[in-house]
Amino acid sequence: MSHYEERLEADLLHIRDWVWSMGEDVEQALRDAKKVLFIHDQRLAYATVLRDHPINRESRECDRLCHAFIARHLPSAGHLREMASTIRVNVALERIGDYAVTICREAMQLDGPVPEQFAGDIDTLADEALDILTRSREAFRDNNAEQAIAAMQAVKRIRARMDGIYEALFAADERMDGRTMMAVFVILNLFKRTADQAKNICDQTVYSVRGVRKLPKVHRVLFLDRPGAGLGQLAVAIGHKLYPETGLFKCATPGRSDLVSGHLKDFLDSTGLPADDLETEPLEAIRHDIADFDLVISLQGHFGDHIGRLPFHTSGLDWDLGEVEGADLAAHYRYLRQMLTELVTMLAGEHAS
Numbered sequence: 001m002s003h004y005e006e007r008l009e010a011d012l013l014h015i016r017d018w019v020w021s022m023g024e025d026v027e028q029a030l031r032d033a034k035k036v037l038f039i040h041d042q043r044l045a046y047a048t049v050l051r052d053h054p055i056n057r058e059s060r061e062c063d064r065l066c067h068a069f070i071a072r073h074l075p076s077a078g079h080l081r082e083m084a085s086t087i088r089v090n091v092a093l094e095r096i097g098d099y100a101v102t103i104c105r106e107a108m109q110l111d112g113p114v115p116e117q118f119a120g121d122i123d124t125l126a127d128e129a130l131d132i133l134t135r136s137r138e139a140f141r142d143n144n145a146e147q148a149i150a151a152m153q154a155v156k157r158i159r160a161r162m163d164g165i166y167e168a169l170f171a172a173d174e175r176m177d178g179r180t181m182m183a184v185f186v187i188l189n190l191f192k193r194t195a196d197q198a199k200n201i202c203d204q205t206v207y208s209v210r211g212v213r214k215l216p217k218v219h220r221v222l223f224l225d226r227p228g229a230g231l232g233q234l235a236v237a238i239g240h241k242l243y244p245e246t247g248l249f250k251c252a253t254p255g256r257s258d259l260v261s262g263h264l265k266d267f268l269d270s271t272g273l274p275a276d277d278l279e280t281e282p283l284e285a286i287r288h289d290i291a292d293f294d295l296v297i298s299l300q301g302h303f304g305d306h307i308g309r310l311p312f313h314t315s316g317l318d319w320d321l322g323e324v325e326g327a328d329l330a331a332h333y334r335y336l337r338q339m340l341t342e343l344v345t346m347l348a349g350e351h352a353s
Contacts, residue, residue: 008073012082015065016141019086019093022058023137026093027130029055029100030194034126036107037114037187045104052101059094063087081211085204089140092197092204096133099190099197106183117172118184121165122191128158129194136201145209148202155199162192163291163312219347222293223251224307225280226300230264231321232280234329235299235336237273242337243344246352250293252283254306267329283307290314295343317343 029048036045066083069075075083107114114122132154139148169184176184206212221239225232232251239249258280260268268275283306290296291311296303303316310316319339321332344352 008075008079011065011069011073012079015062015069015083015086018058018062018065019089020137020141022055022062022090023093025051025055025058026097026100027133027137029097030103030126030130030133033100033103033107034123034130036104037122037126038119040107040110040113042108045108048104049101052097055097056094059090059097062090066090078208082208085140085208088204089201092200096194096197099194103187103190106186109183110180114184114187115176115180118169118188121168122184122187125158125165125188125191128154129191129198132158132195133198133201136198136205140201140205140208143205143209145206148205152199152202155195155202158192158195159313160291162188166312217348218248219246219295219344220248220293221250221295221297222286222290223249224283224296224298224300224303225251225253227253227256227258228261229253229300230258230261230329231299231332231336233258233260233264233278234268234273234332235297235340236278237268237275238333238337238340240274240277241272242340243352246344246348250286251278251280252286253280254283257282264329267333271333 029051032044032048035041036048066087070080070083073079113119132151135147135151135154138144139151165188166185169181169188172181223232223235232253236249236251239247260275260278265275267273287307290307291314293314295315295317296307296310297317297319298306299319299321301320302318303310319336321335
């Protein structure tokens with residue numbers, strides 16, 4: 001190994017060790033913040049707040065080291081990607097340190113430990129966020145893209161449960177003063193944000209190892225239709241044809257499931273649209289899974305008339321195609337194709353497929 005290669009490897013190892021050590025300090029701050037919530041230890045709370053200053057200095061030094069590495073070695077390919085990813089991971093870790101500080105400050109606004117009715121949710125959420133953070137840091141350290149992708153799935157499970165936790169919190173408004181409710185809300189949100197930042201670390205791991213900037217998001221779309229109308233099935237067929245990698249499209253109708261009618265199948269065959277996997281599901285059977293979808297689109301009337309209030313992370317749209325009686329499938333096809341193209345372009349860009 002040449003002197004240049006030895007120097008490059010030594011600088012790289014120093015940066016990796018620095019990021020790992022900083023991550024250890026950040027995790028400890030978060031663990032101490034969780035402890036403060038349950039024992040209401042004022043000394044530990046303010047000690048954790050003060051220890052954020054060294055973390056901030058570590059973060060600034062990490063940034064300096066990365067930029068110095070780039071200027072000194074003019075790296076290419078893998079080493080350059082690693083430096084770019086390390087700079088972003090450094091930002092994520094510094095923000096998590098800030099979350100620990102805010103959790104401690106919010107805990108000190110409470111009269112005692114966190115309210116008993118939310119202690120279990122906070123305890124579980126904090127442990128899961130910490131576990132994901134540890135796994136994401138290990139994946140980045142080990143250049144393990146597969147481990148990073150697995151950790152991302154755990155983040156999705158946390159997000160899926162947050163709606164129920166928030167609903168329980170807001171339902172307690174008559175039994176809890178406003179200051180306590182706001183503190184609990186902030187604490188819950190910061191542990192969720194910790195998991196989100198851990199996912200960002202996983203994204204950077206995948207980019208550093210594979211050169212993929214971010215795993216493409218698959219947008220889950222549920223079309224709501226009236227029984228027998230077939231418009232939802234037509235919309236799903238268009239989605240399957242045009243955007244098989246960008247979207248996951250489903251259709252539901254209230255009260256029953258529908259097979260593809262002969263009339264619609266003939267039209268699909270004539271336009272080259274796929275006729276497979278178009279059966280609708282009864283809306284009642286998937287009502288509790290609405291939170292799994294990013295978008296709910298009603299093709300007949302207002303989406304709220306079908307499902308009421310949407311989950312926190314789900315958006316709703318109305319593409320009301322009016323009465324179906326005597327409708328021209330070709331006209332519906334042109335309209336749905338245009339609307340779906342505009343939607344996917346907005347969500348994923350012009351080159352979505």
